[in-house]
Amino acid sequence: REALVVVAPVGEGVVNDRLTAIGTGQAVQSVSVRTLVSGQIVDIPVRPGGKVQRGDVLIQLDAAQEELAVERAKLAVKDAKARSDRLDSLVASRAVSSVEADQARNVLDAAQVALRVAQLDLSRRTVTAPITGSLGILAVNTGDYVTSQSEIASIDDRSQILIEFYVPERFASGMEIGKQVT
Numbered sequence: 001r002e003a004l005v006v007v008a009p010v011g012e013g014v015v016n017d018r019l020t021a022i023g024t025g026q027a028v029q030s031v032s033v034r035t036l037v038s039g040q041i042v043d044i045p046v047r048p049g050g051k052v053q054r055g056d057v058l059i060q061l062d063a064a065q066e067e068l069a070v071e072r073a074k075l076a077v078k079d080a081k082a083r084s085d086r087l088d089s090l091v092a093s094r095a096v097s098s099v100e101a102d103q104a105r106n107v108l109d110a111a112q113v114a115l116r117v118a119q120l121d122l123s124r125r126t127v128t129a130p131i132t133g134s135l136g137i138l139a140v141n142t143g144d145y146v147t148s149q150s151e152i153a154s155i156d157d158r159s160q161i162l163i164e165f166y167v168p169e170r171f172a173s174g175m176e177i178g179k180q181v182t
Contacts, residue, residue: 023165027156031131033058036124038147041140048137052129052155059140059152063125070122073115080108133157 039061046058084104090096129135136154140146167175 019171021165025161025163027158028160029157031155033152040145052135054132056129059127061125066122069118073118076111077115080111084108
């Protein structure tokens with residue numbers, strides 16, 4: 001048999017100019033939130049899926065012991081300051097030696113450091129958002145005991161999304177960074 005041939009005039013046209021692809025997308029910045037200390041959760045003021053700003057409180061751990069430590073450290077600083085001031089005034093009248101006044105100032109410095117440590121321990125009982133973004137599903141509930149290994153939640157900054165998809169080779173030459181896609 002003879003081959004069947006269809007003849008048509010030559011012309012220009014577009015053949016399949018639409019590309020459909022399935023890909024994956026992920027936030028450029030994503031954080032897995034964990035606590036620095038262990039403790040029992042007493043409050044969770046955020047809701048899963050909500051927006052959070054950097055510094056927003058995510059969870060609050062029981063902090064009664066740390067609050068008492070701060071109060072105790074403040075009293076120690078107050079007492080050390082009063083003793084140091086008293087000895088400084090006595091040094092001027094030569095009632096005590098300068099060595100005793102120096103020791104009192106050292107005790108005051110140590111008490112101030114202890115106060116800063118107590119305040120740091122107290123501040124670590126509050127877990128805050130390290131970035132601005134969308135909060136994922138919370139992996140904890142009020143009353144749970146968490147450790148530094150416990151993941152609290154994830155936060156994704158979706159202001160920029162990294163998208164990965166594959167295209168046929170004939171479309172590869174038309175792909176470029178920054179090209180708008182729908």
